[in-house]
Amino acid sequence: MKTVAKTKIWLSSPHMGGKEQGYINSAFEQNWIAPLGPNVDGFENDIAEFLNEESKVAVLCSGTAAIHLGLKLLNIQSGDEVICQSFTFSASANPIIYMGAKPVFVDSERDTWNICPILLEKAILDRIANGVKPKAIIAVHLYGMPYKVKEIQAISEKYDIPVLEDSAESLGSSVDDINCGTFGNIGVLSFNGNKIITTSGGGALITKSQKEKEKAVFLATQAREQTVHYQHKEIGFNYRMSNVLAGIGRGQMEVLVERVNARRDNFKFYKKELGNNKNIEFLKEPEGFYSNRWLTCVLLPNSEIRESIRLALEIENIDSRPLWKPMHMQPVFEDFLNFSNGVSEELFERGLCLPSGSDLQEGDLKRIINIILTIT
Ligand SMILES: *Cc1c(COP(=O)(O)O)cnc(C)c1O
Numbered sequence: 001m002k003t004v005a006k007t008k009i010w011l012s013s014p015h016m017g018g019k020e021q022g023y024i025n026s027a028f029e030q031n032w033i034a035p036l037g038p039n040v041d042g043f044e045n046d047i048a049e050f051l052n053e054e055s056k057v058a059v060l061c062s063g064t065a066a067i068h069l070g071l072k073l074l075n076i077q078s079g080d081e082v083i084c085q086s087f088t089f090s091a092s093a094n095p096i097i098y099m100g101a102k103p104v105f106v107d108s109e110r111d112t113w114n115i116c117p118i119l120l121e122k123a124i125l126d127r128i129a130n131g132v133k134p135k136a137i138i139a140v141h142l143y144g145m146p147y148k149v150k151e152i153q154a155i156s157e158k159y160d161i162p163v164l165e166d167s168a169e170s171l172g173s174s175v176d177d178i179n180c181g182t183f184g185n186i187g188v189l190s191f192n193g194n195k196i197i198t199t200s201g202g203g204a205l206i207t208k209s210q211k212e213k214e215k216a217v218f219l220a221t222q223a224r225e226q227t228v229h230y231q232h233k234e235i236g237f238n239y240r241m242s243n244v245l246a247g248i249g250r251g252q253m254e255v256l257v258e259r260v261n262a263r264r265d266n267f268k269f270y271k272k273e274l275g276n277n278k279n280i281e282f283l284k285e286p287e288g289f290y291s292n293r294w295l296t297c298v299l300l301p302n303s304e305i306r307e308s309i310r311l312a313l314e315i316e317n318i319d320s321r322p323l324w325k326p327m328h329m330q331p332v333f334e335d336f337l338n339f340s341n342g343v344s345e346e347l348f349e350r351g352l353c354l355p356s357g358s359d360l361q362e363g364d365l366k367r368i369i370n371i372i373l374t375i376t
Pocket residue numbers: 061062063064065088089091092140166168169189190191192201202203
């Protein structure tokens with residue numbers, strides 16, 4: 001008997017808009033095959049225009065590089081403590097280690113699944129009582145859902161600790177019509193292949209001033225001083241984005257809003273078809289919150305049911321994935337302080353990310369829900 005492999009459904013595929021190739025071609029025609037050039041400038045302007053007029057944007061080779069340079073701009077020193085949302089991807093926390101600093105992990109609340117303001121304040125007070133005031137807070141808008149920006153900003157101001165806003169998963173999300181990426185002292189975007197728009201690999205640093213942007217670009221180009229010969233007074237990095245890849249970014253920015261709408265439509269479809277099932281929970285948008293629904297996530301009653309759904313999808317050649325494993329549960333971070341309340345551990349146990357690409361067809365979505373409904 002011959003079995004025919006079912007068409008693969010990915011978790012989150014790159015989805016080109018059609019104009020990308022044109023921008024790449026112009027880079028080739030002008031021989032701008034370098035980490036600077038018209039596409040880099042154009043892509044930075046496109047992002048700034050989308051976010052708001054005040055934002056200054058430096059595009060870089062990855063979101064991780066942007067977090068690293070963000071911590072440099074915030075003047076984090078070796079031995080400093082940096083608070084980081086525990087429920088996130090490791091790339092939020094790794095740059096703290098690159099800096100020789102120490103992460104202090106803080107758990108999530110249930111309304112947005114992001115850093116809990118109550119626990120954050122508790123952590124800050126604990127560290128101050130121990131004579132080590134944290135130097136920065138890394139807060140993350142996970143899966144596109146904004147964190148509680150008002151509460152986190154208020155704490156940041158009260159204790160005078162800057163926020164590095166990891167907006168890698170949330171380009172196109174907003175709170176009260178203010179775009180994610182512009183709330184923190186420093187914002188970070190990612191254009192990795194699985195994100196809402198992609199340059200195959202890339203990221204951006206968002207600052208409030210031209211001076212900070214210039215500092216970031218300086219550090220990202222090997223900290224080369226403005227002299228004829230190569231002169232260096234600081235350790236630099238090679239973190240700029242290629243002008244070829246920035247061309248992909250320019251094309252992607254033209255379809256960003258369409259991509260957000262398509263992902264939100266995926267969420268609506270899942271919610272409509274599965275939302276009445278008492279075993280399946282979805283994350284609601286709090287009042288004023290607008291999520292790009294980068295990935296649609298569901299909570300199942302327990303990890304056994306979660307795994308049986310994941311495996312049933314896998315047999316049908318459909319990608320799905322447990323939610324992020326919290327950083328305080330990761331072996332590599334086990335020696336660091338953490339303030340936990342059980343929320344992210346429970347989300348990790350019960351949660352599943354469903355296929356959420358902006359190029360999914362209704363037939364794909366139906367295939368997925370039919371499998372889920374046979375299990376729950
Ligand atoms: C993707 C991601 C990053 C890192 O971005 P890269 O461009 O892959 O380096 C950082 N934080 C979060 C939450 C992410 O999802």
